[in-house]
Amino acid sequence: MKSPKVIISNSPLEASWHVLETGQGPDVVILHGVFGSGDNWMTIARRLEQQFRVFLPDQRNHGKSFHSDEFGYDLLAEDLGRWMGQRGLIKIHLVGHSMGGKAAMRFAALFPSRLQSLTVVDIAPKAYTLDQHARMLAAMQALDLTVWQSRGDLDAALRIEIPDLSTRMFILKNIERDEQGRFRWRIALEPLSRSLASIGASLPSHAPLAIPAMLVRGQNSNYVTEEDFISIRERFPRSEFHTIPGAGHWVHADAPDLFLQVLTHFLDQHQRRY
Numbered sequence: 001m002k003s004p005k006v007i008i009s010n011s012p013l014e015a016s017w018h019v020l021e022t023g024q025g026p027d028v029v030i031l032h033g034v035f036g037s038g039d040n041w042m043t044i045a046r047r048l049e050q051q052f053r054v055f056l057p058d059q060r061n062h063g064k065s066f067h068s069d070e071f072g073y074d075l076l077a078e079d080l081g082r083w084m085g086q087r088g089l090i091k092i093h094l095v096g097h098s099m100g101g102k103a104a105m106r107f108a109a110l111f112p113s114r115l116q117s118l119t120v121v122d123i124a125p126k127a128y129t130l131d132q133h134a135r136m137l138a139a140m141q142a143l144d145l146t147v148w149q150s151r152g153d154l155d156a157a158l159r160i161e162i163p164d165l166s167t168r169m170f171i172l173k174n175i176e177r178d179e180q181g182r183f184r185w186r187i188a189l190e191p192l193s194r195s196l197a198s199i200g201a202s203l204p205s206h207a208p209l210a211i212p213a214m215l216v217r218g219q220n221s222n223y224v225t226e227e228d229f230i231s232i233r234e235r236f237p238r239s240e241f242h243t244i245p246g247a248g249h250w251v252h253a254d255a256p257d258l259f260l261q262v263l264t265h266f267l268d269q270h271q272r273r274y
Contacts, residue, residue, distance in 0.1 A: 017083055018064035020056040023049025026116070026271055028093045029080065030056055031100030034133060034199055035171060035187060037063030041097075044252050047260055052093070052267065057083065059103065061188035061195075068188075071195035073203060076103035077110050084114060093267055097121040097252065098223075099199055105235070108213075109206040117270040118213040118236065119263060122221050122249050124228035125203040125235065130196050136162055136171060137193050145175070145183040154183070206235060212270040213239040216262055218247035218254060240266075 020038050022045050030041045038056030045054040058065035059076055068075075080103070084092065093116050096104030101123035108118050139161035148154050154175060155168055162168045174187040192199075213236035217224040233239050242262045247254035 016064075016066055017060075017079060018058040019083070020045070021053065022046065022056075023051070023053045025050075025052045026093065026267075027089055027091075028052045028054045028095060028267065030054065031059060031076075031080070031094070031096040031103050032056075032062065033098030033100050034192070035062070035136070035174060036097075036100075037173070039063070040170075040173070041252065043256065044260065044263075047256075048264070051264070055092075059100065061191050064186060067191060069191050069194075071191055072198045073103055073106040074110070077107040080107055081111050081114065090114070091116045093117045093119070093270070095119040095121065095263070096123075098123050098249065102199075102203055106203055108209060108211055108236070109204070112209050112211055115211050117267065118211050119266060120213070120215045120232075122217045122223045122251050124215075124224050125231060126228060127202040128200040128223075130200040133199075134193075134196055136167075137189060137196070140171065140174075140185070140187075141189050141193065145185070148183065151175070208235060208237050210238055211236060212266075214242065214262075214266045215239060216242045216244060216251055216259065218249055218251045219243050219245050220247060220254075221249040221251070223249055 020042065028048060030038070030045065032038055032040050037058045041056050045056055048054050060066055060068050060079060061071060091114055094104045094107060096102070098121070101120040102125065104118060104120060105125055108115055139158055143154070143157055148157060151172060154172060158168050158171065162171060174185055175183055176186050178184050215224065215232055229241050244251050244255045244258050244262070252259045
């Protein structure tokens with residue numbers, strides 16, 4: 001199995017946008033959620049790579065991409081649009097989960113001609129209260145990385161404030177070692193803490209767009225209700241909806257086989273014909 005390519009693109013802030021690339025075929029870009037990174041989706045990308053060229057960017061203030069005090073869905077959409085121009089990508093299939101799903105919907109509103117299809121995973125364009133995210137950020141900011149020697153120590157230090165094991169493991173992926181072997185956060189904690197209201201905010205309304213769209217939600221998640229289907233269809237009249245049994249908010253991790261079945265069928269239906 002070949003290692004994914006790593007592509008570093010110049011950002012508007014003269015820093016870098018870190019992108020993993022794998023596979024060949026029509027272009028699919030997947031946008032991760034808050035506190036995540038592109039490599040959270042590598043398992044899915046590996047299973048798409050025989051049919052598609054898959055790009056997994058780290059969005060600003062996440063992963064290995066640049067940090068910025070400016071953060072919002074228009075900016076996330078513009079980052080993607082600028083990178084597409086740099087890579088010479090004309091049209092893409094765009095997939096976004098949670099925060100990435102909102103960024104994907106905003107990209108669709110700002111750059112509709114650049115999308116072949118839109119897939120939104122377990123998020124609606126409405127406002128969300130991010131109290132749990134605020135608590136996690138506070139726990140992350142309070143963690144003194146100079147004190148601990150191992151990831152087991154870090155896990156134990158976060159256990160009280162973040163009792164769920166899978167959530168802690170997800171958060172700990174944002175810690176890496178520097179050149180001297182010391183722990184450091186690769187996520188921009190302070191800018192993200194100041195941006196939580198923007199991340200949770202509702203998206204601006206826009207005229208209906210004739211882009212093929214799909215919303216996939218987890219059966220055990222409370223992020224998307226059937227009432228939300230109405231607001232999504234008002235924005236994207238050509239939308240379809242799927243609920244994945246047994247999955248929570250991290251649909252792609254909880255039920256990867258069912259998620260991939262739904263996603264690949266949708267992508268295959270909306271290939272550009274030459």
